[in-house]
Amino acid sequence: MNPTGDVASLPAHEQARRIREGELRAAELLEACIARVERHNEAVNAIVTSNPEAYAEAAAVDEKLARGVDAGPLAGLVVGIKDVTETAGLRTTYGSKRFELHEPTEDALVVRRFREAGAVILGKTNTPEFAAGGSTWNDVFGATRNPWDLARSPGGSTGGGAAALATGMISLAHGTDLGGSLRIPASFCGVVGLRPSVGLIPTVPSAYLWDDLQATGVMARSAADVGLALSALAAPADEAPVTAPPRWSCGEAPVAESDLFQRTLAYCRDIAGIGIDPDVADVCDEAVDRLRGRGVRVDEIDLDLSYGRDAFIALRGYWFVAQLHHELDRVDDYGPNVSANLKSGLEVTARELGAAEGVRRAMREQFHGLFERYAAVLTPCMAIPPFGAEENYPRTIAGVEMKTYIDWVAPTFLLSLPGLPVAAVPAGLDPAGLPVGLQVVVPAFDEPRALALAGAVQAQCPIGHPPLVSPT
Numbered sequence: 001m002n003p004t005g006d007v008a009s010l011p012a013h014e015q016a017r018r019i020r021e022g023e024l025r026a027a028e029l030l031e032a033c034i035a036r037v038e039r040h041n042e043a044v045n046a047i048v049t050s051n052p053e054a055y056a057e058a059a060a061v062d063e064k065l066a067r068g069v070d071a072g073p074l075a076g077l078v079v080g081i082k083d084v085t086e087t088a089g090l091r092t093t094y095g096s097k098r099f100e101l102h103e104p105t106e107d108a109l110v111v112r113r114f115r116e117a118g119a120v121i122l123g124k125t126n127t128p129e130f131a132a133g134g135s136t137w138n139d140v141f142g143a144t145r146n147p148w149d150l151a152r153s154p155g156g157s158t159g160g161g162a163a164a165l166a167t168g169m170i171s172l173a174h175g176t177d178l179g180g181s182l183r184i185p186a187s188f189c190g191v192v193g194l195r196p197s198v199g200l201i202p203t204v205p206s207a208y209l210w211d212d213l214q215a216t217g218v219m220a221r222s223a224a225d226v227g228l229a230l231s232a233l234a235a236p237a238d239e240a241p242v243t244a245p246p247r248w249s250c251g252e253a254p255v256a257e258s259d260l261f262q263r264t265l266a267y268c269r270d271i272a273g274i275g276i277d278p279d280v281a282d283v284c285d286e287a288v289d290r291l292r293g294r295g296v297r298v299d300e301i302d303l304d305l306s307y308g309r310d311a312f313i314a315l316r317g318y319w320f321v322a323q324l325h326h327e328l329d330r331v332d333d334y335g336p337n338v339s340a341n342l343k344s345g346l347e348v349t350a351r352e353l354g355a356a357e358g359v360r361r362a363m364r365e366q367f368h369g370l371f372e373r374y375a376a377v378l379t380p381c382m383a384i385p386p387f388g389a390e391e392n393y394p395r396t397i398a399g400v401e402m403k404t405y406i407d408w409v410a411p412t413f414l415l416s417l418p419g420l421p422v423a424a425v426p427a428g429l430d431p432a433g434l435p436v437g438l439q440v441v442v443p444a445f446d447e448p449r450a451l452a453l454a455g456a457v458q459a460q461c462p463i464g465h466p467p468l469v470s471p472t
Contacts, residue, residue, distance in 0.1 A: 008032040008168035009465065012077055012225035015171055019065070019076035026061040026076030029171070030054055030120055033078045036168040037122075040468060043150055046164035048083060048141040049091045049124040057120045064118075072118025073232045077171040079114050080164050083124040084131050084157075084176060086205065087111055090121075095129040095138035098333060109204040109237055110174060110216055117232035122170055126160030130323070131176060132337035134184050134409045135392055136160055139335060145389045146188060147466035148434050152386035155185035161219055162189035166466050172229050173219040176203070179316060180381075180412025182217050183424035187381035187437025190463050192454055193219040193424040194226050195416070197445045201233045202240030208322035212242050213315055213416060223425060223455035230447060247445040260456055263375035264297040272410035273306035275398035276383040283436040284380045287427035290460040303370075303377065305414040311359035312413045313406070314352045317345030337392070337405070364418040371443045376453055381424045381437035383411055415439065421447045425454035426463045435463055 007015060007029055018024035034054075041047050051057075064071040081087055084094050086104035088111075093099050107115065114121065126136050126144045136159025137143035144159045146152040147166045154163045161173030162185030175182045177195040186193030194217050201216040218229040236243040267288050270276050288298050320341040321328070331342045370377060387394040393405040402408050415422050420441055427438040438457060442450040464470065 006032050006035075008036050009469065011222045012171040012220055013222070013228050016074065016077055016228065019061070022065070026058040026120060027055065029076055030058040030078055030122070033122060033169055033171070036469075040147070040167045041169065043145065043468075044147055044163050044167060045142060045144045046125055046160040046167065047080065047123045047169060048126045048160065051090055051121045051123045054120055054122055061118055061120065072116065074114065074172070074229065075118030077119050078122050079119045079172045079174060080122055080125040080161050080170040081111055082131075082158050082161055082173075082175045083127050085111060085174065087121065087124065090124065092124065093140050095127045095131070095140060096334065097139050100140050109202055109240070110233060113233050114174070119172070125158070125164055125173060127157045129335045129338050130320075131157035131178065131181055132320070132341055133157060133392065133405070134180065135387075135389075136185070143389050146386050147468045148190065149386065149432070150468070151389060152434065153188065153389045153391065155188035155386065157181040158193075158219065159185045162186055162191055162193070165189070165191045165219055165221055167469050171220070172225065175219055176214055176216050177416070178214040178319065179312065179406070179416050180409050182219055183381050183412045183422060183437065183439060184409065186219050186424040188386040188435060190426045190435030190466070191219050191221055192223050192226050192426070192458070193217065194230065194447065194450065195422045196230065196234070196447055197244060197421050198419050199240065199242045199244040200246060200445070200447070202237040202243045204237060204240045206323075207325070208319065210241055211319065211322070212419065213319055223423070223451045223458055226423075227448070227451045244445070246447070248448050260296050260375075260453065264299055264373070265291070265376050265378055265453075266301045266303070266370060266374040267298050267378045268301050268303040269380060270383070271303050271305045271379050272383070272414055273304055274383055274407060274410055275400050276380060277385060277398055279430040280380055280383060280385060280436050283428040283430055284438055287438055287457055287461045288378060291456065294460065296456070298378070299374070303379070305363065306410070308359050308363055308414045308417050309410060311356035312417060313344065314348045314356045317341055317348045318353060319345070321345035340405075360417045360419070367418050367420060367441070375442070376449065377441040379439050379441070380411060381439045384408065385430050385432065385434045385436070412439070415441055420444055421450045423450040423454040425457045426461065427457060428461045429463050433467070
């Protein structure tokens with residue numbers, strides 16, 4: 001499982017074990033990750049700002065361990081922070097020329113928790129401007145490329161984090177997910193992403209402090225690694241009005257694989273009604289069949305969530321206005337995605353927002369009914385394979401023209417509406433050798449079940465490493 005022969009490609013939980021047991025120093029892991037940055041980042045463009053204190057942070061971990069002091073559950077693990085999240089003294093641009101030289105004076109809450117858990121911050125990962133878009137590019141740093149095919153997009157908006165993970169530059173990737181920003185790049189880059197229950201990892205600071213649509217989460221190379229990170233990051237915060245304690249114990253083992261045989265799963269190929277690329281559908285169907293081959297019961301169901309499209313568009317527009325309300329006199333100073341979202345948000349009416357909240361309620365109740373019969377719902381993460389790195393968005397899906405730049409993201413953004421945990425896990429490779437992801441939707445605050453199911457899919461559908469980092 002470590003084709004390159006160095007520790008950078010190891011699962012994060014194995015890296016952590018070796019550091020904890022003295023088989024590996026934190027400084028050695030950091031050096032291995034930085035070697036990957038030096039080898040691949042010029043081509044991939046995943047890490048956009050390096051942390052000059054990273055070596056000192058790794059040395060501090062090693063010093064604690066040498067004295068027999070507990071250095072934390074993530075001791076020595078190398079982390080990339082999405083460049084929309086504040087890091088004290090380390091440039092945070094939000095992917096915007098307006099903030100190209102911005103250096104925050106304080107860490108965001110999630111960054112503080114990473115540090116308190118012993119993680120080493122390698123630097124910032126690339127993102128589209130203010131995380132607007134499913135492809136990672138901006139006018140500050142340019143485009144990030146997919147390690148599986150450098151001509152393709154890694155997805156977005158946490159595309160830098162996913163590409164860095166896939167190439168071994170980091171152990172864990174921090175990210176955010178409004179309409180799929182963790183799940184899309186996880187699918188395109190062949191890693192695991194989790195959009196947790198909103199508030200499980202509080203988002204502080206935030207201009208929109210009462211935000212109940214976007215979630216802060218993580219990506220990793222395995223479901224077990226995501227669980228390790230979540231156990232260190234999930235906790236309420238007094239300063240966050242949208243916050244919730246985990247309903248499972250920190251360090252608790254995910255749902256045992258044997259439990260998967262006790263309940264039936266549901267599977268739907270196209271929840272958005274936008275069609276699906278045949279190769280993507282075939283990979284996901286095969287992954288489901290492999291689960292069935294292990295004795296897991298899976299029913300194929302019709303699940304049409306397309307009625308949520310207009311609700312998400314309205315709420316997304318309002319979200320951007322709430323986040324950038326202090327910039328509304330400079331709407332045209334932003335790139336096309338942010339400007340379009342702000343203009344859309346300014347046109348949203350109270351009637352439309354009220355109706356959108358009604359749609360969220362209906363969808364939440366719909367899933368509540370489904371979970372009375374099924375342990376989880378499985379569905380493809382994306383309806384298409386990764387598209388060109390220079391494209392803002394794909395124009396067609398299975399030959400059907402998209403109405404707007406965001407329609408292709410419907411398989412993920414529709415599942416943001418009910419506020420449930422959703423994992424994205426590699427289901428296999430398409431005929432072009434590109435990763436295809438499967439989403440796992442579970443009841444509220446049942447993240448361990450989502451990760452257990454994601455782990456079961458990974459075990460049955462291994463995809464290996466990108467050609468960029470595999471031995472020749």
